[in-house]
Amino acid sequence: MDARNFTFMFYGFLAAWVIVLLYVISLARRGARLKKELDEVRKITSQSEQHADRH
Amino acid sequence: MRDKLAIGLAAAAAGLLANNLYQMFMVLPDEALQGAIYRILFFHAPAAMVGMIGYFVALTFSVLYLTSKNLIHDSLAASIVEVSLVFSVVNLVTGSIWARIIWGIWWTWDYRLTSALVCVLIFFGYLVMRRAIDEPTQRARLSSALCIFGCVDVVIVWKSIEWFRNQHPGPVLDFRTGGGKMDPAYAHVFWMNFVAILLMATALVLVRTRQEATSREIDSLRRLAHTAA
Numbered sequence: 001m002d003a004r005n006f007t008f009m010f011y012g013f014l015a016a017w018v019i020v021l022l023y024v025i026s027l028a029r030r031g032a033r034l035k036k037e038l039d040e041v042r043k044i045t046s047q048s049e050q051h052a053d054r055h
Numbered sequence: 056m057r058d059k060l061a062i063g064l065a066a067a068a069a070g071l072l073a074n075n076l077y078q079m080f081m082v083l084p085d086e087a088l089q090g091a092i093y094r095i096l097f098f099h100a101p102a103a104m105v106g107m108i109g110y111f112v113a114l115t116f117s118v119l120y121l122t123s124k125n126l127i128h129d130s131l132a133a134s135i136v137e138v139s140l141v142f143s144v145v146n147l148v149t150g151s152i153w154a155r156i157i158w159g160i161w162w163t164w165d166y167r168l169t170s171a172l173v174c175v176l177i178f179f180g181y182l183v184m185r186r187a188i189d190e191p192t193q194r195a196r197l198s199s200a201l202c203i204f205g206c207v208d209v210v211i212v213w214k215s216i217e218w219f220r221n222q223h224p225g226p227v228l229d230f231r232t233g234g235g236k237m238d239p240a241y242a243h244v245f246w247m248n249f250v251a252i253l254l255m256a257t258a259l260v261l262v263r264t265r266q267e268a269t270s271r272e273i274d275s276l277r278r279l280a281h282t283a284a
Contacts, residue, residue: 005090012095
């Protein structure tokens with residue numbers, strides 16, 4: 001059997017896992033960004049509510 | 056609760072994948088005609104099937120959005136499309152690597168491969184379009200329409216190996232052929248890997264839908280802050 005047969009099988013497995021891994025990393029980064037954004041918006045909202053209460 | 060379910064599903068998928076990899080490399084022999092590279096098919100075909108199932112579930116939520124106008128259905132459809140697209144890309148890339156050895160070429164414009172590529176491009180366009188539209192109801196309406204259109208191509212991808220003469224192999228799975236085209240030992244590992252990939256995709260969809268819920272919360276808080284100001 002062609003020696004490249006096993007090598008290309010390895011490339012196939014590697015490609016599959018790299019694609020999934022890159023997506024998982026992008027999901028984790030997006031999750032962290034959204035959490036940070038949510039905290040900031042919550043802070044702004046509570047400040048706006050306090051400001052409205054005073055008036 | 057959703058986080059625990061996602062972690063549970065991911066752990067189950069990891070355990071099953073570890074066992075499947077052991078079966079693939081330590082138990083199953085090389086295939087007589089293809090050699091070692093046939094093992095790529097344990098990821099190539101299940102990734103395609105998981106992607107297609109995902110597109111049809113997304114189609115269901117898109118139709119539900121169009122009938123109910125509930126944005127949660129739109130968010131679910133978008134989350135499922137995104138995860139399905141990842142597995143469709145895995146399918147195309149692994150198929151191309153397999154083809155390089157078995158056919159001697161990376162790519163050919165046959166019906167199955169071309170329709171699968173068109174499917175990836177349609178759903179990639181779906182995600183790009185969602186980023187380009189800010190207004191949520193307009194985004195949801197157009198996304199639902201595009202998802203329905205994309206699913207027509209998914210049917211063509213699925214049936215192309217029966218409808219047309221292709222470079223791509225014809226159906227081999229028992230539920231399409233009535234049996235006899237795949238060794239039972241290979242079929243067992245194949246279906247176990249399908250379950251593992253389906254569990255992994257479900258865990259990813261759960262994480263993604265949670266992010267969509269967070270995005271909706273951010274949008275509503277922004278509107279609240281804007282109104283209060």
